[in-house]
Amino acid sequence: MLAAGNYLAGRALATVLFLSLRMKRPLFLEGEAGVGKTEIAKVLAAALDRPLIRLQCYEGLDISSAVYEWNYPAQMLEIRLAEASGTTDRGRIEADIFSERYLIRRPVLQALSSPDGRAPVFLIDELDRTDEAFEAFLLEVLSDFQVTVPELGTIRATEPPIVIITTNRTREVHDALKRRCLYHWVDYPAAAQELEIIRRKVPGCNATLSQQIVAYVQKLRGFDLFKNPGVAETIDWATALTELDRVALDPETVSDTLGTLLKYQDDIARIEGAEGRKLLDDVKADLAAAG
Template identity: 80%
Template sequence: MAEERVHQVPASIDDTIDLLGQQNYLAGRSLATVVFLALRMKRPLFLEGEAGVGKTEIAKALAKALHRPLIRMQCYEGLDISSAVYEWNFPAQMLDIRLSEAAGLDDRERIEASLYSQRHLIRRPVLQALSQEGEVAPVFLIDELDRTDEAFEAFLLEVLSDYQVTIPELGTIRAAEPPIVIITTNRTREIHDALKRRCLYHWVDYPDAAQEMAILQRKVPQAAEALSREVVAYVQKLRMVDLFKNPGVAETIDWATALTELDRLALDPETIADTLGTLLKYQDDIARIKGGEGARILSEVQAELRAAG
C-alpha cells in the first residue's frame, strides 16, 4: 500500500511545493500551481524560458518524487520518426532471413510475420513513453522542442491528442495511461498555437535574489554563506547587463561550486577573471566583464552587502 501511494500525484499546491522541495527543487507558488494542475488534469505541461533556469530539472524532480521512470527525448534539428518513435532492427531481420533460408523454410507469410514482430522493434522515446512497461506511466520529457522543425511538431501534436502511434506492420499502440508530459523550449522559435492549446503553459523566469540564495544553499551547501551572498548578488546584477547570453541558475551553481573548490571565501577581481568561464559561455561576454564592467559590478555588490550588514 505504501509503495502505491508514492506514485500518486500531490493533493494540493502546498504538497506539490513540498514534493519538489524534497528533490531540492525550489518552486515558486505560480510554478507549483501549474505543475499541480497539469498532474491533476492529466495535461501536458509546456515550460518556456531562457536556458539554464531549471525547466528540465522539473521533469527530473517529478520523476524522482513520484517514483516514475523518466523518458527523455532530446530534440534537435532533423529529428525524425525513426529516431523519435521506432525503427526496425534490420541486422537482426537479415539474420532471421538467412537462418530461415538455411533451415529450408519457404513460408513467406510466416517469415514476414516473424521479421516484423515485437522482438525486432526498437522503441525510441515516444514509443517507450506510450508503451507502459511498469505499473505506472512514466514522466515523458520532450526537451527543447524549438530545435525541431514544424513537420515534427505537427506529428507530435497528433501523438499528444490521443496518446497513440500507428506502426503499419503491427497496428496502433495506445497508452494504457497517459504519461506525465513535460515540454520545454528556449524560445529560439515560436511553437504553433495548436500544440500550446493542448498544454498548460508557464514561463520559467530567473529567480529573484532570495530564491537563488536558497537554491545555492541547497545545491552547494559547502559554500561559505558570505561567498554565496556575493555570488548571488553579482549574478543578479550581471543579468541586468546587455550580454549575449545571461547566466542561468545552472551557471550560478557551477560558479559557486568552482569558487568553493578553489577555497575562496569572497570575490575579488582576479578570482572573477580566472573563473568567468564557468559563468559565461561567450568570449565577447567574458571580455566585457573582465574589463571595467566586472569591477564596477563587484564594487556595487560589496557596497550594498556592507550597507545591508
C-alpha cells in the same frame, strides 16, 4: 514535493504542475536556457517514483530516432536463416520479422508503454530545436497518446505518461500544440530564492561568498550579454569558488573563473574589463549598505 527534491518553485509553478497532474494534461515550460526547466521533470520523476524518459530534441530529429525503428541486421539474419532452413512461406517470414521482438522502441514509444503499470514522466526537451514537421507529428501523440506503426497497427498507452515539454524559445511553437498543454514561463529566480538554491545545492559554500555570488549574478543579468547566466551557471560558479577555497569575491578570482559563469568570449572580455570591476565594487557596496 518539489522542495523535498531540492527544487525551489514559486506558487505559480507549483500550481500549474499540480493542475497538470490532476487534469492529465502536458505541461509546456518556456524560458531561457539554464533556469531549471529540465530539472522539474527530473525532480518530478524522483518524487513520484516514476521512470524518466527523455527525448532530447535537435534539428533533423526524425521518427526513427524519436519513435521507433526496426532492427534491420537482426531481420536480415532471420531471413537468411529461414532461407537456409528451406522455409518458403513469405507471409510467415514477414509476420515473424515484423514482430515486437525486432521493434526498437525509441523515447516516444517507450513513453507510451508502461508494463509495470506506472506511467513514466516523459520529458520532451528543447522542442524548439526540431522542425515543424516533427512538431506536427507530436500532435497525434499528445492528443490521443498513440502511435501508428504500419506493420503492427496502432499502439496506445494504457495510462497516459506525465508529459513535460521544454523550449528555450529560439522559435515559436505552433499554437495547435500549445493548446493541448498547460503553459508556464520559467523565469530567473529572485535573489532570495537563488541564494536558497545555492545553500541547498552547494552546502559547503561560504555564507558571505554565497551572498556576493547571487548579488553579482543578479546584476550581471541586467547587462546586454549574448547569453545571461542561468541558475545552472550560478551553481557551477559557487561550486568552482568553493573548490578554490574562496570566501569572498575579488577581481582576480572573478577573472580566473568567469568561464564557469559565462560561455561566450565577447561576454567574458566585457566583464574582465573596467565594467566588470565596477560591477564587483557595486555588489560589495550594496551588500555593505544592506548590513
